[in-house]
Amino acid sequence: MSLQSLVEQTVQGLGLDLVEIERSAGGLLRITIDLPWMPEHAALPEQFVTIEDCEKVTRQLQYALEVDGIDYNRLEVSSPGIDRLLRHGNDFLRFVGEEVDITLKEPIGPNESSIAANRKKFRGTLEQTDSGWQIVWSDAPPVKPGQRVSKKKAPPPLQALGFVLDEVREARLAPVVDFKGRRKPAAANPAQEQPRPENDAQDTE
Structure with missing residues (x-):
């Protein structure tokens, strides 16, 4: 065995x-x-x-x-x-709405978006769709601690990539630490x- x-x-x-x-x-x-x-x-x-x-x-x-x-x-x-591995469908359902790191088995290939065609790794928010799953993120630089953000400033554009579980080589919760308290009780x-x-x-x- x-x-x-x-x-x-x-x-x-x-x-x-x-x-x-x-x-x-x-x-x-x-x-x-x-x-x-x-x-x-x-x-x-x-x-x-x-x-x-x-x-x-x-x-x-x-x-x-x-x-x-x-x-x-x-x-x-x-x-x-905090960098928990997501192995199967129940794991993905359990952590919908969480920030995750996704590595695809193959690059995404030619596409009409601004995503590089040879890109395989993504970090963003996990969402469920009618056809499977998607990860949503912004390529804007993260806000530094203490940095003020104008309320009048337009939010950075979001990008999304749809995928099915068979396309994923590895998926993990992003090891993000919030000292004010993590997304859920750790x-x-x-x-x-x-x-x-x-x-x-x-x-x-």
Whole structure:
């Protein structure tokens, strides 16, 4: 079984959602998890991954990885950060209206707009459309902290790019920090990091 399939099966078996798998220098295997989200739950108060959730996944993964002979030195299980990966349709629905970074698989190609034909990366507001999705942005320079903006000044023109999920190589929440408070209450980012067990894979205490 592939690492992706093994981790996804283990995480989902515990009632959680796999967000991302990363391998880093020094043999670190980093797993990011979240609570499942459904559109019908959008109006409910948002719940977040707890340290207990991370510990539970860590224990189960240590056993599963050992059984399948997956090589790693350290295992870290945590909740998503401010640059959260968007993996599937529910993620896009969940974060409509948020600022995101989109990387396309292929450049957009010839077009009638002012967007460069070889451009693949975009940052803007995620919106849902009748045909799929679009990202909306302005190429005007951002307003600097403390800078005054005249109310009489016309707002900068907006640009929009429509896309479908199959065209996206990677999508993430833009790591924008607002010291007056982020767009939504930020989740805590508990992490449970454990070295690879050297003997009994089930003994994680």
